[in-house]
Structure formats: structure tokens, C-alpha cells
Amino acid sequence: MKVRNTLGGKVEIFEPIDRGKVGIYVCGLTVYDRMHVGHLRTFVSFDIIIRYLKFKGYKVSFVRNFTDIDDKIIDRARREGLSSRELAEKYINLFKKDISHFDLVQPDFEPRVSEHIEDIVELIKRILEKGHGYIVDGDVFFDIDSFPGYGKLSGMTKENMLAGARVEPSEKKRNPLDFALWKSKKYPDEPSWKAPWGEGRPGWHIECSAMSMKYLGETFDIHGGGIDLVFPHHENEIAQSESATGKKFVNYWLHVGHLTIEGEKMxxxxxxxINIDKILEDFHPEVVKFSFARSHYRSPLEFSRDMLKKDEKTLVNFYYTLEMEMQKARINIESGDIERIPAEGDYLKKFTDFMDEDFNTSSAFSVVFSAFDEVRKSGSKNDLLKFIAFLKEVWRATGLFSSIIPISGKSFIDEEVKRRCRKSGFTYEEICKLIEKREELRRQRKFREADEIRKKILEIGVYLQDTPEGTKTIPYV
Known part of the structure; x- marks a missing residue:
């Protein structure tokens, strides 16, 4: 298996530190606001990566943090009349609510900065003891000139770093690129903790170094996040961590590409x-995940409702056609037919070959659709059973294509119809009663009245298809 390592910018064979085990740290949310679709793309991308590592047989230790101490949290808490702790708790709860819709792998550890102050203070002590930091009026700064490798992750010159990055100005710094390890307390309402150099709170970058090393060790396998974190956040993490330990901090750095709206970064x-709750008003969670996975995780992604509508149509057509093929082949889910069929052959090999090339979901998922086209042309029940078994492996490897009854007990088609009913103020049961009324009208040959019901249901985005087995509801796309 190969990955493209941001550190060095090359594709490398993935070799974990401990055979059969992988430690991965993904930078989580700074909880001063709700999660938006840019954050979600990062979390979905790493969900696929983690699932695939597990699929390959690795035991994965997954850490994702909450930054619950930050200047933005303090500022917003003041505006809302809350304590910093109350504001952080509010947005942690909203994050958990938003992310619960997407069936992502739960972290093994989900540390909060506020619960790891002692670890952070100890790490800062080590940095100071080794001469890589300095104290000015209770503030502690990292001295970037003391670390010769500064810039090795981003590949940026110091001139470029100063020109285009989020660098906090301060007259206390020896070098404008030096960054805060500890910020002294300035106002009574600020959260603060005691430290040998004075009361205050940690800087942003030191938090992730301390928490990742606590749970994964001083050198671990994978560190990930959005591409916007390469500099300064991840660059600074490397500098402070390696200065403290004298060891390589992380072996593989993986970064998710920018998500843009009409060519602009959000x-x-x-x-x-665009917050998650707004997107879920109009689209099934699997549509959103599928849209992200259709492009390579490293590639920039232009996000739009047109993109989601296109991918929604693809999924609706795929799931509906698959369910119809299963009915036509008289596949009995309860009989255990599917469980007896092994997922083997060219489809799975092609899929894993693509995934082994830096988690290339874009090409891997094309195998799913081309395989389904071949199966439909063959008309063989056995081929269809093999395809469903293959699809179960794809789900196990990526978390996608789960919404058919043989895999998860759920039907994407049924769930999407019910979602559209709820959005329009109807219960699914009310729509079913309207369908029964329409069928009665058709039996009475009152076709005009029956057609009015069909049009009314179509207005909420549900298409009625009359079949020999009865009327079926399909999301209209």
C-alpha cells in the first residue's frame, strides 16, 4: 500500500512502526462554532482511510481532539454571555449531533485540551530545558531559529511564511515567525492554569503535540488534517515535538484538499x-459522503448543490436498479444466499488495487459501477449475488454503499422517500394512505382524480411507479 506523504511530497510505501498496528491522529474542531462542510470533508476522508486500514488487517488507534481553549472561543463566549467552558460544551454537543448522521468510525480517544494541561506544561518544560523556547513577561515562545528543519513540511521559505500565513504579531518575539507555546493571562474572565512561568493558557500548536504523543507515543504513523493546517499548525507541531524529544515526530503526513464554493474558500x-444541518435539510447523508469520495481526498473540491444533485441521481438510480434486479432474480435475503457467496474475483482485486494507491476512491468506485453494468448485462443470479458480496466488502472497506437491505438492513430508497415526506410536513404513513386512495380510484377508473394524487406526491419529490407487484415510491431526481 502506498501513500503520498506531504513531508517530502512523494508517494511512499506505507510501513507502520509496529507491524499490524497503526496510530493515527486527526486534528479535530476548534469548538467556537458549528462544523461546516469543509470540516466534514476532512472527517469523511479520514473515516475512509481508517476503515480501509482496518479492512487491510491493521489494528488502528485513532485519536481526534477537541480544541476547547482558544482565543476565538474566548471572544465568542464574551459576545454570547457564556463562559468559555459553556460555549465549548455547546459546540461539542452540536458537533456530535451533526456528525452522528454520517456513520463515521468513532475515535478510540477524543481528548480535550482543557483535560491535558499538565501534559502540555510538561512538554513546554522539555522545550525550554533544551533551549528551544524563551519566556517574556509570562508568555512562552518557540524559537524557530533553534530548529534547523523549520519549513520541511510546507517547503516554504521564511519570506513566504511571513507573506501569506496566519502569524500572530507580537513585539515580544525575537523572530516574527516564533509562535506562542503559552499565553499569559490578560483578563479576569480568561480560562487559565498555573505554570512555572506564570498563570495562563496553552498556545494552539502545542496542544496537538502533547495530546497526540500522550496517546500514540513520541513517534507515530499518521498525522492528518485539512491542507490549510500544513502551515503554520503542522509545521509548528513538528518543530516543537522534535525539539522536545530529539526524535522524528510523525512518519506520514496526509492532508485533505481545499473545499471551495464558486471558486472561493469558505x-x-x-x-x-455551509453548515451540516442546512445540507441535511435537502440531502441524504450518504449522498454527501459519496460526493466527497468521488474525488481523491487530496484533490481540491468545488462544492455545490448541483454536484450533490448529480450524485444523488447517481445513487438513487444505482440503488433502485439494484433493488429491482434483486427482485427480478428472486434473491431471498432471509435465506442466507448472500452470506454463502464469497467476495472474490477481479472486481475486488481491481477495487483494492486502486485503494492501495493512496486511497484512490475516485477510481475504486468506478469499479463498482462498471461491475454492476456487467452483472446486469449477464442476467445471472449467481453473478448478482457475487456483486452484492463484493459490495459488502466495499462497504466494509469504506463505509459507503451500505444502504441496501442485504448489507445494513436499510434501504436508501425508502429512507430518502421518508426524508422527503418529513421535509414536506407529511408522515410516511400519510403518503401510504394517499397511495392506497389512488389505487382505489384507479380500480374505480377515476383516473383524473388518481392522477391528481400522483401529482401531489410528486410535488414533495416522490415519484410513483406502478408495477405488477404494486405501486413503488422512488425519490424523484
Missing amino acids: SKSLGNI
């Missing part, structure tokens, strides 16, 4: 932030 100033 930002509050542009007013183009």
Missing part, C-alpha cells in the same frame, strides 16, 4: 459557510 467574511 469563510465567514465571504458569507459562504
Whole structure:
């Protein structure tokens, strides 16, 4: 298996530190606001990566943090009349609510900065003892000139770093690129803790170094996040961690590409932030996950509702056609037919070959659709059973294509119809009663009245298809 390592910018064979085990740390949310679709793309991408590592037989230790101490949290808490702790708790709960819709792998550890102050203080002590930091009026800064490898992750010159990055200005710094390890307390309402150099709170970058090393060791396998974290956050993590330990911090750095809206990065100033709750008003969670996975995790992604509608149509057609093929082949789910068929052959090999090339979901999922086309052309029940068995392996490897009854007991088609009913203010039961009424009208040859019911149901995005087995509801796309 190969991965493209941001450190060095090359594709490398993946070799974990401990055979059969992988430690992975993904930077989580700074909880001063709700999660948006840019965050979600990162978390979905790493969910697929983690699932695939497990599929390959690795035992994965997955850590994702909450940054619950930050200047933005303090500022927003003041505006909302809350304590920093209350505000952070509010957005942690909203994050958990939002992310619960997407069936992502839960972290083995989900540390909060506020619960790891002692670890952070000890790490800062080590940095100071080795001469890589300095104290000014209770603030502690990292001295980047003391670390010769500064810039090795981003590949940026110091001039470029100063020109285009999020660097906090301070007259206390020896070098403008030096960064805060500890911030002294300035106001009474700020969260603060005691430290040998004075009361205050940790800087942003030191938090992730301390928490990742606590749970995964001083050198671990994979560190990930969005591409915007390469500099300064991850660059600074490397500098402070390796200065403290004298060891390589992380072997493989993986970063998810930018997500843009109409060519612009999402930002509050542009007013183009899209929160998760808004997207879920109009689209099934699997549609959103599928849209992300259709492009390589490292590639930039232009996010739009048109993209989601296109992928929604693809999934609706795929799932509906698959369910119809299963009915036509008289596949009995309860009989255990599917469980007896092994997922073997060219389809699975082609799929894993693509996934082994830096988790290339874009090409891997094309195997799913081309395989289904071949199966439909063959008309063989046995081929269809083999395809469903293959699809179960794809689900196990990526978390996608789960919404058919043989895999998860759920039907994407049924769930999407019910979601559209709820959005329009109807219960699914009310729609079923309307369908029964329409069938009665058709039996009475009152076709005009029956057609009015069909049109009414179509207005909520549900298409009625009359078949010899009865009327079926399909999401209209």
C-alpha cells in the first residue's frame, strides 16, 4: 500500500512502526462554532482511510481532539454571555449531533485540551530545558531559529511564511515567525492554569503535540488534517515535538484538499459557510459522503448543490436498479444466499488495487459501477449475488454503499422517500394512505382524480411507479 506523504511530497510505501498496528491522529474542531462542510470533508476522508486500514488487517488507534481553549472561543463566549467552558460544551454537543448522521468510525480517544494541561506544561518544560523556547513577561515562545528543519513540511521559505500565513504579531518575539507555546493571562474572565512561568493558557500548536504523543507515543504513523493546517499548525507541531524529544515526530503526513464554493474558500467574511444541518435539510447523508469520495481526498473540491444533485441521481438510480434486479432474480435475503457467496474475483482485486494507491476512491468506485453494468448485462443470479458480496466488502472497506437491505438492513430508497415526506410536513404513513386512495380510484377508473394524487406526491419529490407487484415510491431526481 502506498501513500503520498506531504513531508517530502512523494508517494511512499506505507510501513507502520509496529507491524499490524497503526496510530493515527486527526486534528479535530476548534469548538467556537458549528462544523461546516469543509470540516466534514476532512472527517469523511479520514473515516475512509481508517476503515480501509482496518479492512487491510491493521489494528488502528485513532485519536481526534477537541480544541476547547482558544482565543476565538474566548471572544465568542464574551459576545454570547457564556463562559468559555459553556460555549465549548455547546459546540461539542452540536458537533456530535451533526456528525452522528454520517456513520463515521468513532475515535478510540477524543481528548480535550482543557483535560491535558499538565501534559502540555510538561512538554513546554522539555522545550525550554533544551533551549528551544524563551519566556517574556509570562508568555512562552518557540524559537524557530533553534530548529534547523523549520519549513520541511510546507517547503516554504521564511519570506513566504511571513507573506501569506496566519502569524500572530507580537513585539515580544525575537523572530516574527516564533509562535506562542503559552499565553499569559490578560483578563479576569480568561480560562487559565498555573505554570512555572506564570498563570495562563496553552498556545494552539502545542496542544496537538502533547495530546497526540500522550496517546500514540513520541513517534507515530499518521498525522492528518485539512491542507490549510500544513502551515503554520503542522509545521509548528513538528518543530516543537522534535525539539522536545530529539526524535522524528510523525512518519506520514496526509492532508485533505481545499473545499471551495464558486471558486472561493469558505469563510465567514465571504458569507459562504455551509453548515451540516442546512445540507441535511435537502440531502441524504450518504449522498454527501459519496460526493466527497468521488474525488481523491487530496484533490481540491468545488462544492455545490448541483454536484450533490448529480450524485444523488447517481445513487438513487444505482440503488433502485439494484433493488429491482434483486427482485427480478428472486434473491431471498432471509435465506442466507448472500452470506454463502464469497467476495472474490477481479472486481475486488481491481477495487483494492486502486485503494492501495493512496486511497484512490475516485477510481475504486468506478469499479463498482462498471461491475454492476456487467452483472446486469449477464442476467445471472449467481453473478448478482457475487456483486452484492463484493459490495459488502466495499462497504466494509469504506463505509459507503451500505444502504441496501442485504448489507445494513436499510434501504436508501425508502429512507430518502421518508426524508422527503418529513421535509414536506407529511408522515410516511400519510403518503401510504394517499397511495392506497389512488389505487382505489384507479380500480374505480377515476383516473383524473388518481392522477391528481400522483401529482401531489410528486410535488414533495416522490415519484410513483406502478408495477405488477404494486405501486413503488422512488425519490424523484
